[in-house]
Amino acid sequence: MSHSDTTPYELNTVTLPSLVLENGETLRHVKLPYERTGNQSGPVILVCHALTGTHIVKGTSEDRGWWDGLIGAGSYIDTNRYNVIAFNVLGGCEGATGPASENPGTGRRYGSRFPTITIRDMVNAQYLALRELAITNVEAVVGGSLGGMQALEWGILHPRFMKKIFALAVTPALNDYGLAFNHIGITAIEQDPDFNGGDYPPGTRLKGLEVARMVGMVTYRTSELFDHRFQRQEKEGVYNVESYLDYQGVKLGRRFDPNSYLTLLKAMNSHDLQRGRDHDPADSFYPELIAISYEGDLVYPSASLEAFARSVPKGRHYFIPTKFGHDGFLVEFEKWGGLLSSHLEENKPLVSRVK
Numbered sequence: 001m002s003h004s005d006t007t008p009y010e011l012n013t014v015t016l017p018s019l020v021l022e023n024g025e026t027l028r029h030v031k032l033p034y035e036r037t038g039n040q041s042g043p044v045i046l047v048c049h050a051l052t053g054t055h056i057v058k059g060t061s062e063d064r065g066w067w068d069g070l071i072g073a074g075s076y077i078d079t080n081r082y083n084v085i086a087f088n089v090l091g092g093c094e095g096a097t098g099p100a101s102e103n104p105g106t107g108r109r110y111g112s113r114f115p116t117i118t119i120r121d122m123v124n125a126q127y128l129a130l131r132e133l134a135i136t137n138v139e140a141v142v143g144g145s146l147g148g149m150q151a152l153e154w155g156i157l158h159p160r161f162m163k164k165i166f167a168l169a170v171t172p173a174l175n176d177y178g179l180a181f182n183h184i185g186i187t188a189i190e191q192d193p194d195f196n197g198g199d200y201p202p203g204t205r206l207k208g209l210e211v212a213r214m215v216g217m218v219t220y221r222t223s224e225l226f227d228h229r230f231q232r233q234e235k236e237g238v239y240n241v242e243s244y245l246d247y248q249g250v251k252l253g254r255r256f257d258p259n260s261y262l263t264l265l266k267a268m269n270s271h272d273l274q275r276g277r278d279h280d281p282a283d284s285f286y287p288e289l290i291a292i293s294y295e296g297d298l299v300y301p302s303a304s305l306e307a308f309a310r311s312v313p314k315g316r317h318y319f320i321p322t323k324f325g326h327d328g329f330l331v332e333f334e335k336w337g338g339l340l341s342s343h344l345e346e347n348k349p350l351v352s353r354v355k
Contacts, residue, residue: 112198210249
């Protein structure tokens with residue numbers, strides 16, 4: 001499943017004149033970078049990325065994207081057949097409008113003045129961006145974790161825009177366990193003396209962000225995987241698992257804006273399909289839902305996603321055995337990639353479930 005260099009590949013940016021947020025504030029000149037690859041006349045598949053992911057899902061042979069093993073010519077999401085597009089998420093720091101970008105109204109970085117955003121704001125920004133690209137419908141929306149939250153919201157906010165939703169490693173609402181871990185991360189960043197209320201100089205190393213990343217890394221994988229990998233080994237009085245977490249913290253700190261990390265954690269906290277809605281969100285979920293959970297996912301237990309998938313009119317749920325826990329949606333494509341390809345190929349409607 002090698003990357004075909006003949007496959008069209010584009011990196012570009014959409015600029016929205018304005019975006020009204022859920023809280024009533026308006027952002028101007030909103031930039032959303034995107035990657036677009038595959039069959040230019042084929043059905044469109046929108047990919048939504050996770051917390052520290054980017055819009056580079058396929059990448060190139062020199063610089064592979066984070067889902068390179070899933071997307072490509074003849075792969076599970078076949079670029080010979082489909083046109084695959086991914087946007088950098090609103091509030092991100094890889095070129096999207098976010099805390100690290102310039103406020104066109106002031107000419108200075110937003111910093112601490114960047115508004116609070118929600119998953120719904122992210123989805124609406126992408127919807128408007130697709131319309132700017134003259135895309136009026138998509139075959140499927142696919143995403144895991146924060147991307148899965150977006151995928152689920154797509155099914156309610158714009159239910160007739162797509163035929164299928166693939167929601168991976170996610171739940172209909174972020175549970176209290178997830179809120180708790182995010183609180184530790186948020187507190188670590190905000191209490192860092194160098195954070196300066198969110199108005200630190202660009203490029204400041206924040207130990208708080210590194211700690212927040214360590215907390216995340218622990219929740220993404222299983223105890224079993226940690227034991228297998230590190231085996232209590234140490235070097236010069238430092239356990240290997242400690243070195244691993246230190247390394248991951250520093251690595252993220254070099255490329256990710258702390259305010260952006262906060263913005264996205266708080267957006268994840270807002271994730272609740274029922275929030276502010278007086279009807280059961282499952283009832284109005286029009287597209288086909290293919291929900292995939294991963295064994296050992298600490299924050300996104302399968303029972304919650306399975307119950308939701310069973311309650312929507314056209315829903316299926318799959319459980320993937322894995323040692324990787326939450327990170328299962330980033331690895332072992334051979335275990336679950338076939339679910340995507342088979343559901344994409346299957347254009348006959350599912351029989352509605354009896355409630």
